[in-house]
Every structure is written in structure tokens, then in C-alpha cells.
Amino acid sequence: QDRCGCVLMMLCDGVCVQAQKLLRERLCHQKLPDQPVGLDSQYKHLLELLRRTAVHGESNSVLIVGPRGSGKTMLLGCVLRELMSLKEAQKNVLLVELNGLLQTDDKIALKEITRQLHLENVVGDKVFGSFAENLAFLLEALKKGDKSSSRPVLFVLDEFDLFAHHKNQTLLYNLLDVSQSAQTPVAVLGLTCRLDVLELLEKRVKSRFSHRQIHLFSSLSFAQYLDVVRAQLSLPPDFPDPKFSDEWNHSKLCEDKTVEEILRRNFNGSKDFRSLHSLLFLAVSRVSVSHSTLREADLIEAWRLISVDSKANVLHGLSILELCLIIAMKHLNDTYDGEPFNFQMVHNEFKKFIQRKSHSIHKFEKPVVMKAFEHLLQLELVRPVDSGVCKVQREYQLMRLMLEHGQVMEALQRYPQCPTDVKQWALSAFVHIM
């Protein structure tokens, strides 16, 4: 309790606070950078497309495709920011933003569009009319206009692949239909992480789509990645305390061997910036008055937190009986090549161990062993093969172990005060097979 208070007081010190604030906005809040890194051609392409809609009144549709964390929303945000700075676009363009996670149904999506466009059937917040009426109204509003006199509308559909799961894909069909016919200039922008998104579209919807896709595949080399890391961690030149920012920027953190090793392993895992941000955030959050520069130890600690195996952590906290059950299941997997097993078989293996090799494990009754087994089920370390309807008795229901051989052996090494006969039993399997 006191420690929490202390931390707060210490951080109320100006410069550190400011540095933290800046870095947190960059790393957590995903503040838009001035220029997206490594995405120049895609940026130009998208900007040109949208300019044509906003200024010249051309209808368009485009899909931005890229894996999670590759910068789709960031790219779109930067392009829209630049677009809105153009004088002609600023006054005219209407923006409608939809998200597949929020608007899970065409009805909800339609109401949202009507609301965002402030059409006449919206009073305050409430949209009147049924789905059919709203759709007819919207289409009429969109189709009445023409190139010269009506305002261009930009439809941004985040999580585009989720819209393809709606019934009949009504919304997509109508939006793309409007973008094909020469009426109100409309641009339909989809953002999605699925590469096969076009397979999800119906034939009639696919034919109305312009098949324009912008792919965001990161092509950074490791050296460029290191530059990005330095840039992300550096304070801008207009920072209020130049001495502090100078010292901070010249900390030579990235030249350290261990840090470079960590960054290389992160880079090999995934090139996107989101995982980098979480690593950097964990390190940056340790900065405080008493600890005012970023040190190697912080990054090493952060990497250790990120790269730990969560199942190994769970195994660490199991009781001896549960651990023995897991070893019994591992033996069954080894003997029967991964065939599903049931509780009776596991109990049988366990009994064999108790009778022959064990000195330290007490002989437990079957219901007690069953309760331990059910605990493993609750932790989802063991899963039934056909989850759901079970017409079979509990003891005979087939299950699978959700752990790998290596994970079990490693967990055994780390297990506190593991009895030696249990360890011997776990290691004895190899002899048994051969």
C-alpha cells in the first residue's frame, strides 16, 4: 500500500513524467506517426485513389489486406489525415466508419450508416423505420446524386471479412453496387487480415468489386528494424528538456549485444510493430525518477516476461497427484502414439506406478484421483475428444492431453521438491518402448 503511494509521488516529477507520457502515447495509444515507415508505395496508391473520389468524383472500391499488426489502420489514418488537409476535400467529404466486430448484423450496420450520415430519418440518436425502409431510403439518397452536385462518401469497413458472414451479404452488395453505378461518388475501403477474403464473397458481390487490393507485407531487414526501434524509443527534438532528451537519445541501448540478441529473436518471431510495442512498453514502464534511463536489464526482463511458456507456469502449481496423472498420460501417449485415452487407463497406469516403483506416493482412492483428474479438465490441460454430448460414463470418456512431451519434461525439472521416484518414472518411458 505504501509502495503504491511512493511510486505515484516519485513519478510526479516533471521530466520523467513527460518522457513517459510521450512514449506511452506512442506505444500504447498507437498515435499516428508523421510518415508510415516502409509503406511508401502503398501510401501513395491509397492517397491517389481517395483523392480521385474526393476531388474528382470517381467511385472506387479497394481492399487493404495484411496480417494483424502490420499497420492497416495506421496507414488509413495517415492517408485520411492528409486527405482532409486538402482544401477541396475538407468541406465536402463524408466519412462513414463501420467495424465488423461492432456491427455484427446488417440491420445494425444500416442504422449506424444512417446515423453517421445524418439522414432525415434520424432524430437525435434514434433511427426510425424497419430494415427495408432504411435500406430503401439510404439507396435513394445515394442514387439521387451525381458527380457534380453531391458530396462524396467514404465508407471504411474495418474487419471486412466479418461483413462477408452477414446474411446474403446485403450490405456489401448494395454498397459495391452503388460504387459501380455512376451516381454519388462513393469509395468503399475494406481492411482485413484474411488473405483469402475474396473467396468469402458471393459471386454477385465479387463481380461488383473492383479487385483492387493493397497488400501490406513487411519487407524490413533486421538493420531497418533496429533503426525503427531506435526511432520508437527516441524523444523528439522539441522535447522541453533538451539535456534530458539528449542523454536519453544517446544511450546506445541498441548497440548492446544482449539487447540486439533479444531484438533479433523478436524479429524472427514476428516483424510487425505490435509485438515490438508490447516489448518496449514493458521496458519503458519501469522508468521512474530513481531509474531515469532505459537499461539493458529492463529489456531483458521484459523479454523474459514475454517469452515464458504459460503452460509451464500452470504445471508448476499442480499438486503431486495431478503431476503423476500427467506423467501417466504422457506414457500412454508414448506407448499408443497419441491415441485418445480415458480415465480408467490413466488410473491403471498410475496404479502400476504406485505398486511397483513408488515409495513416496501414498495409495489414493479412486474418487480422490478422479477429483484430481477433473481439476486437470477444468484447467483445460486435458480435453475430451468430442466436446459436448457424452453418452458415455465419465470414467470412459475419451480424452487427449494438451501438452507436449517436451513441456512435461521441462516442467518436471522446474517442479519444486519433486520426489525422485516420480522423476525416475517419467524418464523411464524411453526404456519401456525400446
Place this chain on the structure above:
Amino acid sequence: MSHQKSFQYADLLSVLERVVDIMSAPDQYSYPSVFIYGHRATGKSHVVLSIMKDLELPHASVDCVECVSSGLLFHQVLSAFFGPDAAALLPRCPSLSDFVRLYKQMSSNSPATQTRYIILDRAERMRDMDFSLLPALLRLQELVNDNVTVILLSEIVWEKFRPNTGCFEPLLFHFPDYSKGKSLVQILSWDHHPSYTPELYASYINILLGVFFSVCRDLRELRHLAVLNFSKFCEPLEKGEAKESDIHKLWKNIEPHLQRAMQTVYLREVSSVQWEQQQMDEKEATTLRVLSAHAHIELPYYSKFLLIAAYLASFNPARTDRRFFLKSHGKIRKTNFLKKHEKTSNHLLGPKPFPLDRLMAIFYSVVDSRVAPTASVFSQISSLVTLQLLSQVGHDDQLDSPKYKCSVSLDFILAISRCVCVCVRLLDLLALSLVIQSQVVRQERSLFTAVSNLHLL
């Protein structure tokens, strides 16, 4: 109490430091979502809520078990942050879209001066709710454009939460479990009874952990057991038979009691009230009425034989019936007794279905008197099905040749056959089926002689 709780944190100080670091700048942005996992009763909810209260951060704590529908979740979050009037603005069956829209409206009226925290306890339930709820909540900060962080607490690891097409990955933190010596004994000792010394209670806890620690590490279970059994532990002290320093004597008194507790109270076969009562009137040596069927079920005479016959039918392969149940079966051929696929013991694979005719055939050969095939015998089969001692396999309306399966274990059958005044032959039959099942194929010759001897009886 707070000093006791802070003592508890000594074990997880490093995790606590990280979590506090993340929350230590409330007027700045924090990571959009955090996932904390750990075993039961390791203090996840307690620690997080204590931090929230101590730092006086605006938070909404929701237990996902209570949220049968997502509307309840939205209601709780909005009323915690913006008051009940805001929550009343939600429409009847609010969708996620309504929630986000309303949140944006409310937060533009009263923007967040400090980071708002949404704490979702037992978050594994969220996987069964709306498929878009979990990914949307993980990126709530981006969707509502406000300084809000979502903290998920769960027992299950993050890999089991991840949706198919991915989502915004939260920061992961593991709450470590208690070690036996340092933390667990200390925490359990806090409940010590005021009329006895803490050292006595500590030795009691050590004895309790000696029995139960290898089975269960859940703090709540251990506390429950400690509270229930302490009065029994102190009985010799009250009666004057032992002093506080006679640990060995006290141990001898309590240890069988704890073993019995493991069979009953730990498994919830008896309620704690029944257990406490039983401790008080133990002189009458009343046996506990346990929940499970096999201790006290009463069946009619022929039903017992039917059940035994059903067990034999389920677990013996049909080919062996002739050998066991016919009085004369001709030449015994020394064939390979068990087929290859039957080598894995039937006892491990579970009961097999059998038709009604086979059941009746075995029944007539097992029962020790002549029984006429009347309706009363057959109706006992359907009552066995109702009692769920047999289960019907296949379609309900298949009246012609119904198939059944035996759903009781060997212990139950042995208990029944002991109650019934059955001759040695029946017990031998059961024992024999056990021997056969356990793959002792090499002793065929002696087995054949044993079988033929049986039928000469």
C-alpha cells in the same frame, strides 16, 4: 488485516511491481488490455481490486459468470463509470455497437482524467458469449477513443482464448502459486483460534498439509478442511489426555480422521454440517450417509442378479458365454484365447452394449432358482434403467430387441454380490472374468481346468 495481506504479497512481489508500474501513471495512456492468469485462490482478483482501491482509480469490476448476456456486462460497466442514468439509456437488448456508441457519447461529455479500468473476472466465460465480444473488448481503447484499459483475470492460459483470425494481443502476467513452506503455512496460520497458541495451530497446519498437500493445493479447500477438523484435533487437549507439546499423540489422534475426511468431506460426499455432527456423536459409531449410490442403495432380489448378469454381459466378450454358462460345451480347444483386438482389457475400454436376449440367458444361468419369465422380471430391467444403473443404447422406440449397457463399476457389483447369498460359483465367475480380462493368456491350460472344474459343481 492489511498488514497480513501485504505479507502475502512477498511471494509475488515482482509480478506486483510490474502490474503497479503499468498502472502507475493514471493520467497517461496505459496498454489497452492486460491478461492475468494463475491458479485458483492465488489472489488475482484480490490484488487487482486492492490496487484499484488504494490508488483510487476509476474501475468497473465485472464477474463474467454473472453476465448471462452481454447486455448485463454493458450495463455494469456504464453504471460504474457514468452512473446509473447512463446505463438506463441502453436499449432493451443492447448490442456491442450500442454500447460503444453510448460510451463514446458519455466520455465526450466527461472525458477521463485518469485511466479507467474494466476488470473482467473469470474471463474464460467470455469465450462462450458473443464471438465478437472478446476481440472488441481487447481493443476497446481504440474503438471508443478514450483512456480505458481492460484487465482479464482467468485460470486458463491465453492460448485457449485467442480467436481464429487473431486479435489484439494483451500483455500477459502470471500470478505464481504458493510454496508449501513459506507462504501456505503462514497464510493458513492466520485463521488460528484465539484460545490456543499460534505454535499449536502451526503444527496442526503442518499435519494437515502432510496429508492433503500432495492431493490439493487450492487455498480455499485447505482452509475449509482446516476449519472443519480443528475441533477434533483439540479434543485430547480438552479432555486432558494430552498437552500442547505432545505433538505425536495429537497426530495419532487426528491422522485417521483426516484420512476419512479425504474420502468424504473433500470429495463432497457429505456436507460439512454432517461432518461436524458426526464428530460430535462419534461414540455411537454411526456410519456416514454418503451421496454416492453404492453405499446404501437397496435393490430387489432379482434386480441384483439382473445387474450382475448385465455386468458380466458388458465386460465379457460374447464368445466366452458358452464356456462359462453352459453346463456342457463339448471339447475345449486350445485356441488363442483372446482375439488380438481384445487384448486391451475390456475393463479399461468401458462396457459394451448387449442385447436383451443375452442378458436373459446369462440371468437364467446365474440365478440360483428356477425363474419364470414373467412381466415382473422384465419390468425390473426398466427400473434399473430409470435408476441409471443400466443405460439403454440405441433409439428409444426400438421395441424389438433393445440394447443395454451396464453403468456401474466393479466395486458396486462386488458389494451387491456379497449381500446376496450367492454361492461360491458366482464369485468365482466374477473373479475368473477378471483374470481373463487381465491378459494372462499363457496360463490357458490351468484356466481350462479351472473352468471345467467349475461346471462340474
